[in-house]
Amino acid sequence: MSDAEEQLEPLVTEIPPKADDLSAWYTAVTLKAELVSYAPVRGCVVLRPYGFGIWENLQKALDERFKATGHENAYFPLLIPEHLLRKEAEHVEGFAPEVAWVTQGGQEKLNERLAIRPTSEVTVGVMYAKWIQSHRDLPILINQWANVVRWEKATRPFLRTMEFLWQEGHTAHASAAEAREETLRMLEIYREVAQDVVGVPVYAGKKSASERFPGAVETFSIEALMPDGKALQSGTSHDLGQNFSKAYDITFADVDQTTKHVFTTSWGMSWRMLGGMIMVHGDDRGLRLPPRLAPIEAVIVPIVRGSDSQAVEQSHQIAQALRADGFRVRVDDRDYTPGWKYSEWEMRGVPIRLEIGPRDVQSNSVTLVRRDKSKGEEGAKASVSRGELARRLRSELDDVQRGMYQQAQAFLQAHTYSVDDRERFFALCESRAGMVDIPFCNRADCEANVKQRTTATTRVLRELREGGAVCVACGEPATVQAYFAQTY
Amino acid sequence: MSDAEEQLEPLVTEIPPKADDLSAWYTAVTLKAELVSYAPVRGCVVLRPYGFGIWENLQKALDERFKATGHENAYFPLLIPEHLLRKEAEHVEGFAPEVAWVTQGGQEKLNERLAIRPTSEVTVGVMYAKWIQSHRDLPILINQWANVVRWEKATRPFLRTMEFLWQEGHTAHASAAEAREETLRMLEIYREVAQDVVGVPVYAGKKSASERFPGAVETFSIEALMPDGKALQSGTSHDLGQNFSKAYDITFADVDQTTKHVFTTSWGMSWRMLGGMIMVHGDDRGLRLPPRLAPIEAVIVPIVRGSDSQAVEQSHQIAQALRADGFRVRVDDRDYTPGWKYSEWEMRGVPIRLEIGPRDVQSNSVTLVRRDKSKGEEGAKASVSRGELARRLRSELDDVQRGMYQQAQAFLQAHTYSVDDRERFFALCESRAGMVDIPFCNRADCEANVKQRTTATTRVLRELREGGAVCVACGEPATVQAYFAQTY
Numbered sequence: 001m002s003d004a005e006e007q008l009e010p011l012v013t014e015i016p017p018k019a020d021d022l023s024a025w026y027t028a029v030t031l032k033a034e035l036v037s038y039a040p041v042r043g044c045v046v047l048r049p050y051g052f053g054i055w056e057n058l059q060k061a062l063d064e065r066f067k068a069t070g071h072e073n074a075y076f077p078l079l080i081p082e083h084l085l086r087k088e089a090e091h092v093e094g095f096a097p098e099v100a101w102v103t104q105g106g107q108e109k110l111n112e113r114l115a116i117r118p119t120s121e122v123t124v125g126v127m128y129a130k131w132i133q134s135h136r137d138l139p140i141l142i143n144q145w146a147n148v149v150r151w152e153k154a155t156r157p158f159l160r161t162m163e164f165l166w167q168e169g170h171t172a173h174a175s176a177a178e179a180r181e182e183t184l185r186m187l188e189i190y191r192e193v194a195q196d197v198v199g200v201p202v203y204a205g206k207k208s209a210s211e212r213f214p215g216a217v218e219t220f221s222i223e224a225l226m227p228d229g230k231a232l233q234s235g236t237s238h239d240l241g242q243n244f245s246k247a248y249d250i251t252f253a254d255v256d257q258t259t260k261h262v263f264t265t266s267w268g269m270s271w272r273m274l275g276g277m278i279m280v281h282g283d284d285r286g287l288r289l290p291p292r293l294a295p296i297e298a299v300i301v302p303i304v305r306g307s308d309s310q311a312v313e314q315s316h317q318i319a320q321a322l323r324a325d326g327f328r329v330r331v332d333d334r335d336y337t338p339g340w341k342y343s344e345w346e347m348r349g350v351p352i353r354l355e356i357g358p359r360d361v362q363s364n365s366v367t368l369v370r371r372d373k374s375k376g377e378e379g380a381k382a383s384v385s386r387g388e389l390a391r392r393l394r395s396e397l398d399d400v401q402r403g404m405y406q407q408a409q410a411f412l413q414a415h416t417y418s419v420d421d422r423e424r425f426f427a428l429c430e431s432r433a434g435m436v437d438i439p440f441c442n443r444a445d446c447e448a449n450v451k452q453r454t455t456a457t458t459r460v461l462r463e464l465r466e467g468g469a470v471c472v473a474c475g476e477p478a479t480v481q482a483y484f485a486q487t488y
Numbered sequence: 489m490s491d492a493e494e495q496l497e498p499l500v501t502e503i504p505p506k507a508d509d510l511s512a513w514y515t516a517v518t519l520k521a522e523l524v525s526y527a528p529v530r531g532c533v534v535l536r537p538y539g540f541g542i543w544e545n546l547q548k549a550l551d552e553r554f555k556a557t558g559h560e561n562a563y564f565p566l567l568i569p570e571h572l573l574r575k576e577a578e579h580v581e582g583f584a585p586e587v588a589w590v591t592q593g594g595q596e597k598l599n600e601r602l603a604i605r606p607t608s609e610v611t612v613g614v615m616y617a618k619w620i621q622s623h624r625d626l627p628i629l630i631n632q633w634a635n636v637v638r639w640e641k642a643t644r645p646f647l648r649t650m651e652f653l654w655q656e657g658h659t660a661h662a663s664a665a666e667a668r669e670e671t672l673r674m675l676e677i678y679r680e681v682a683q684d685v686v687g688v689p690v691y692a693g694k695k696s697a698s699e700r701f702p703g704a705v706e707t708f709s710i711e712a713l714m715p716d717g718k719a720l721q722s723g724t725s726h727d728l729g730q731n732f733s734k735a736y737d738i739t740f741a742d743v744d745q746t747t748k749h750v751f752t753t754s755w756g757m758s759w760r761m762l763g764g765m766i767m768v769h770g771d772d773r774g775l776r777l778p779p780r781l782a783p784i785e786a787v788i789v790p791i792v793r794g795s796d797s798q799a800v801e802q803s804h805q806i807a808q809a810l811r812a813d814g815f816r817v818r819v820d821d822r823d824y825t826p827g828w829k830y831s832e833w834e835m836r837g838v839p840i841r842l843e844i845g846p847r848d849v850q851s852n853s854v855t856l857v858r859r860d861k862s863k864g865e866e867g868a869k870a871s872v873s874r875g876e877l878a879r880r881l882r883s884e885l886d887d888v889q890r891g892m893y894q895q896a897q898a899f900l901q902a903h904t905y906s907v908d909d910r911e912r913f914f915a916l917c918e919s920r921a922g923m924v925d926i927p928f929c930n931r932a933d934c935e936a937n938v939k940q941r942t943t944a945t946t947r948v949l950r951e952l953r954e955g956g957a958v959c960v961a962c963g964e965p966a967t968v969q970a971y972f973a974q975t976y
Contacts, residue, residue, distance in 0.1 A: 039565045040572055040614045041602060049560035049630060056561065072537035073544065077527045078566075078604075078635055078651050079588075084528055097594045100567075102604065104589040105639040114529060116566075116590065116604075126528045136822070142537060147566055147635065151593040163566050334624070 015347065017284050022228045023156075026279060030157040033287045033348045035278075043155045043162030047271070050348065053295025055165065055271055059145065061197040061292070062167060062269060065189045071141040071169060076123045078147075079114040084122050088247035091121060094214025098150040100162075116149040121215065121240070121266055124170040125248030132172060132262060134253050139182070140172040158275030159232075159488055166270030172250065172262040176241065179263035180218075183239040186267040187220045190235035193269075198277045199290035199405040200224045201412045202234060203435065203483055205460030210447055213266075217241035223459040223483065224276045225412050229432035231459045231485035232276045237267035275488075280408050287349030288371055290404050291397040298322070298393060299350045300331045303338045303357035311356045318354070318366065318386065325390045329354075346371055351400045352393065368392065372400050416483075425472045425484075429456035432486045439464060439478030441471035449473070450484060459483040503835065505772050510716045511644075514767060518645040521775045521836045523766075531643045531650030535759070538836065541783025543653065543759055547633065549685040549780070550655060550757060553677045559629040559657060564611045566635075567602040572610050576735035579609060582702025586638040588650075604637040609703065609728070609754055612658040613736030620660060620750060622741050627670070628660040646763030647720075647976055654758030660738065660750040664729065667751035668706075671727040674755040675708045678723035681757075686765045687778035687893040688712045689900045690722060691923065691971055693948030696935060701754075705729035711947040711971065712764045713900050717920035719947045719973035720764045725755035763976075768896050775837030776859055778892050779885040786810070786881060787833045788819045791826045791845035799844045806842070806854065806877065813878045817842075834859055839888045840881065856880065860888050904971075913960045913972075917944035920974045927952060927966030929959035937961070938972060947971040 014032055018025040030036050035051030038044075047055060063073075079102060086092050095118045102114040117123070128140060149163045158164075169186060173179040191204045202222035212219040216238040223231045244250070245261040254260050281288040291297050300319055302311035315331045322329045332341050338355070345353060355367040365385045373380035384392045415434025419425045428436045429450060440446075442461065450473050451457050461480040469478040502520055506513040518524050523539030526532075535543060551561075567590060574580050583606045590602040605611070616628060637651045646652075657674060661667040679692045690710040700707040704726040711719045732738070733749040742748050762781075769776040779785050788807055790799035803819045810817045820829050826843070833841060843855040853873045861868035872880045903922025907913045916924045917938060928934075930949065938961050939945050949968040957966040 037615060037618065040611060041565050041567045041569055044565040044567065046565065046611070046615055047563040049562045052562045053560065055563075072541065074537045074540045075535040075543075075635075075653060077529050077532040077534065078637065079529045079532065081529055099594065100590050100602075101592040102588050103591045104601075106585045106587065108639070113592075114588075123528060123534070127525060127534055130525065147563075149566065151596070165563060 015284065015286055018227065018282060022226070022279065025282070026275075027157070029278060029282055029286050029347075035274075035287075036157045038155075041162075043152055045155070045157050045161055047165070050295060051274070054274055054289065054293050057293045057295065058193070058197065058271075058273060059167075061193050062189070063143075063145075065193065066143050066167075066169065069141075069185060069189070071143045071171075074142045074144055075146070076117075076120045076127065076144055078117055080117055080122050082113045082115060084126060085115050087122070088125075088215050088244055090243070091215035091247075095119070095150075098152070100149045100151055117146070118148055118150045119266075119268070120144060120146070120148075120168055120170065121244055122248075124266075125244045125250060125264075128170075128172050128245075128262070128264070129248050129250045132250055132252050135174050135255055138172060138174045138252060138262065139178065141169075141182075142171065143167055143169045156275070158271050158278070164270050164272070166268050169265070169267045171265045172245070173264070174252065174254065174260075174262065176263050179241070179265050180239050183218070183220060183237045183265045183267070186265070187222065187235075187237040190222050190237065190267075190269055194222055194224065194234055194273065195405065197290070197292045198273060199292075199401060199408060200234070200273075200276055200280050201405065201409045203460055205462045205483075207236075208442060208447055208458040208461060208482070210444060211458060213238045215240060215243050217243065221460060223435075223485070224280065225415055225435055225485070226276065226279045226488070227411070229415060229434045229486065231435065231483075231487045232272070232279075233459070233487065234273050234276050235267075235269040238265060240264040240266060280411075281404055282349070285343075286347030288404065289349035289351060291351045291401045294349065294351050295328060296330045296345075296350050297328045297397055298352040298354055299341075299345045300329060300354045300356065301338055301341050301345075302331070302333055303355060305358050308358065310361050311358065314361055315356050318356070318389065322390060322393065327390070327393060352396060354389075368396065370396065370400060372403055420472055422472055422475075426450070426454055429454035429484050429486070434485065435459065436484045438472035438482060438484065439466070439469035440480050440482035441474055441476040442479045442482070443471075443474075443476065446471060446474040446476065454486070456484045456486045459485050459487070503772065503774055506715065506770060510714070510767065513770070514763075515645070517766060517770055517774055517835075523762075523775075524645045526643075529650075531640055533643070533645050533649055535653070538783060539762070542762055542777065542781050545781045545783070546681070546685065546759075546761060547655070549681050550677070551631075551633075553681065554631050554655075554657065557629075557673060557677070559631045559659075562630045562632055563634070564605075564608045564615065564632055566605055568605055568610050570601045570603060572614060573603050575610070576613075576703050576732055578731075579703035579735075583607070583638075586640070588637045588639055605634070606636055606638045607754075607756070608632065608634070608636075608656055608658065609732055610736075612754075613732045613738060613752075616658075616660050616733075616750070616752070617736050617738045620738055620740050623662050623743055626660060626662045626740060626750065627666065629657075629670075630659065631655055631657045644763070646759050646766070652758050652760070654756050656754060656756045659753045660733070661752070662740065662742065662748075662750065664751050667729070667753050668727050671706070671708060671725045671753045671755070674753070675710065675723075675725040678710050678725065678755075678757055682710055682712065682722055682761065683893065685778070685780045686761060687780075687889060687896060688722070688761075688764055688768050689893065689897040691948050693950045693971075695724075696930060696946040696949060696970070698932060698935060699946060701726045703728060703731050705731065709948060711923075711973070712768065713903055713923055713973070714764065714767045714976070715899070717903060717922045717974065719923065719971075719975045720760070720767075721947070721975065722761050722764050723755070723757040726753060728752040728754060768899075769892055770837070774835030776892065777837035777839060779839045779889045782837065782839055783816060784818045784833075784838050785816045785885055786840040786842055787829075787838045788817060788842045788844065789826055789829050789833075790819070790821055791843060793846050796846065798849045799846065802849055803844050806844070806874065810878060810881065815878070815881060830857075840884060856884065858884065858888060860891055908960055910960055910963075914938070914942055917942035917972050917974070922973065923947065924972045926960035926970060926972065927954070927957035928968050928970035929962055929964040930967045930970070931959075931962075931964065934959060934962040934964065942974070944972045944974045947973050947975070
């Protein structure tokens with residue numbers, strides 16, 4: 001066994017096979033790839049630099065789309081006085097069980113408890129009531145990047161933690177139609193980012209009444225499918241109608257001088273999207289990052305023979321040139337064997353590895369290895385001349401991004417079942433087969449019955465494909481098309 | 489009185505003269521310019537989009553410098569279990585009176601209180617103890633952008649709020665020398681950003697023992713001078729030595745295989761810097777923003793006569809062209825008079841206004857007006873042809889940035905007093921004259937005496953200018969040169 005092989009061994013064996021136990025694989029990957037560490041406070045994780053680098057790229061992708069559609073960032077306070085939280089009845093009922101309460105400040109016992117925000121509709125509502133007077137003040141299009149706290153029992157990195165990072169958009173409009181348009185515009189941005197940046201295909205649509213955000217008139221979401229057949233809600237967009245504007249008295253003088261309540265929306269995507277990305281793309285070697293999210297698009301590994309430092313020097317020269325071309329690259333010139341480094345960076349999901357050995361130095365070329373392909377697979381490895389490197393790297397990264405999406409898309413399609421048989425519907429739901437698509441009556445008791453029997457719930461609703469269809473779950477007239485799935 | 493004048497009036501009178509009452513002026517400007525609003529929770533503000541835009545520009549300036557010096561971002565949890573906070577004795581003593589405590593989660597009463605972070609040395613210490621094993625793991629260079637809470641009584645936007653936004657860097661090193669080098673490197677970045685980006689000159693140096701961060705071996709800071717003669721500490725960098733590594737047991741196996749405690753640093757700049765920027769640059773017309781921080785570098789105001797829309801069309805064309813050249817511009821085509829808009833954008837501190845009236849349309853030019861100059865002053869107003877606009881705007885913005893810094897620098901110099909007379913020293917300190925520079929004995933009781941008599945404290949210490957000098961405050965031998973000032 002060579003040094004490289006010896007050191008390679010532990011890294012690989014520490015990750016259990018993905019197909020055997022997705023949950024164990026997932027936890028191992030998030031920790032070993034140094035995305036997160038468990039924090040000293042229950043239910044929380046630390047987002048480590050490599051994980052944060054991925055989050056920063058997702059932030060950038062969302063933030064530039066928010067700004068391109070006229071939104072601005074702002075910051076609202078962390079703490080919410082209890083009496084304000086209680087103003088919107090459904091909202092407080094939905095969130096109260098999850099709230100962390102501050103009861104003491106310094107030596108002082110507080111007269112009123114302060115909630116750590118589980119979301120910011122309340123504070124935003126109070127402020128919008130102050131800021132908005134006239135139709136000239138509308139629309140207000142604000143986004144906030146923030147931490148929120150929800151008192152959860154279980155902890156799974158990214159998927160469910162007591163504190164998490166997210167963005168929450170909050171807008172106010174003069175009409176119901178404008179608010180609905182905004183709600184759908186943001187849903188579409190989420191769909192596009194999930195697909196084009198994260199490489200995760202999703203189904204987008206409306207939520208059933210039971211799955212709605214507390215206080216919303218209508219909730220929309222994007223839903224991704226995980227390898228274990230469970231759906232992951234990955235972004236939500238809420239049309240809040242006038243529920244919050246009435247609770248917090250947000251009014252405006254319209255063009256005709258009458259006083260009206262505004263129409264509001266809110267929409268959010270959190271680091272949960274990264275949990276979906278990890279599960280969808282990863283494999284038994286560890287993480288696989290879509291290039292657009294990867295903090296390191298290409299890692300350069302010099303292969304040093306003896307005391308010859310040419311490979312290291314060339315690696316740094318190449319890195320510098322690639323950085324100047326806008327690539328995110330890192331040279332790994334640490335004191336480990338090349339084999340160990342290959343294994344480590346594969347585990348950490350870097351899309352492309354550039355090896356520079358003595359032969360590459362001599363031929364003024366670089367060996368390019370793709371993370372998304374298996375050893376020996378066509379296109380997995382190529383020798384690229386230095387003059388061609390930037391152009392080739394660009395096209396390989398695009399190809400990796402496209403390929404990862406297509407692979408995920410093929411999985412989603414293969415695990416989407418259009419069903420018209422009742423027994424098969426329940427069997428697929430119960431066996432966690434994937435997204436089960438049926439004409440659905442959209443009645444609460446039918447939905448509750450499916451959930452009770454199978455634990456599956458409606459994910460999103462769309463328009464009925466064919467008129468006159470009956471609900472596959474109960475036989476009553478169908479009103480919508482629904483995806484059912486078990487869920488995270 | 490024209491329409492424009494009528495509407496202009498209220499805006500201007502709402503801001504009291506800066507020289508009469510800096511505090512009243514400051515509060516009015518931060519609110520009227522829509523930088524902040526008071527939040528519904530005591531002691532907190534909302535950072536509104538315009539204020540957040542300024543903060544984002546400061547963030548960018550800092551973040552790119554952090555990354556260029558090898559730092560990565562990460563995210564540590566908001567909550568800290570009480571027993572961990574108690575491990576570093578000085579640290580907990582310094583912060584305990586300011587901590588907000590979570591005692592309840594959902595329906596559950598907690599067994600141990602959780603502190604909302606007043607700063608993150610504690611959690612970082614616990615995590616670094618897990619992450620660091622070998623000298624190969626060092627240095628660790630991490631920064632975090634975060635909200636922190638300190639239970640304060642008084643609220644002044646940016647200067648003192650219960651919750652505030654900041655960045656906190658946390659690094660770990662193998663040697664004391666490396667940690668000190670890092671501490672000074674970050675201090676220099678703060679100095680450079682304050683000066684080159686915020687346009688605020690500062691004195692940088694070491695803190696006296698009484699002004700040190702709780703738990704630090706040595707604290708360094710940058711200190712700006714406000715128009716009322718008080719100093720504003722605007723960024724701090726701490727050499728923590730092995731205090732935290734011993735409290736949290738952060739050790740590493742060195743090259744020689746012996747186990748050693750690491751050396752750590754921490755450093756932070758908050759939105760407080762924006763408070764200094766507002767006070768230093770503002771005038772009776774309101775805010776004046778240095779171009780590098782301004783969310784809008786130039787506002788374009790079309791002057792419409794009757795129903796002629798040419799000026800509006802041209803404004804949007806010009807805006808588009810300038811945006812393509814990388815400028816941050818906004819067209820104000822709202823339904824207000826030009827005069828009202830001029831007054832509003834002056835109050836909000838936009839560095840340059842571009843007016844496009846019928847005559848400008850005809851001559852294919854633009855009237856450029858600078859916020860930093862008074863009406864009628866040389867260079868306050870110019871007609872610029874459209875072909876020249878981008879180049880001219882660039883050079884005018886650079887000139888504004890430079891001019892604002894120079895003005896602030898002249899003020900600082902004029903209000904820095906090198907003193908060798910005891911009575912004059914006390915009189916200057918007591919009358920809040922500015923930065924009072926003396927040879928100083930650096931003894932705690934002498935410092936306490938000055939503070940008790942004048943409320944002034946040491947701001948930063950530097951090397952003694954001349955050997956053999958005596959302390960101006962007490963007559964004992966001087967060991968350092970010190971700036972004294974009253975402070976925010």
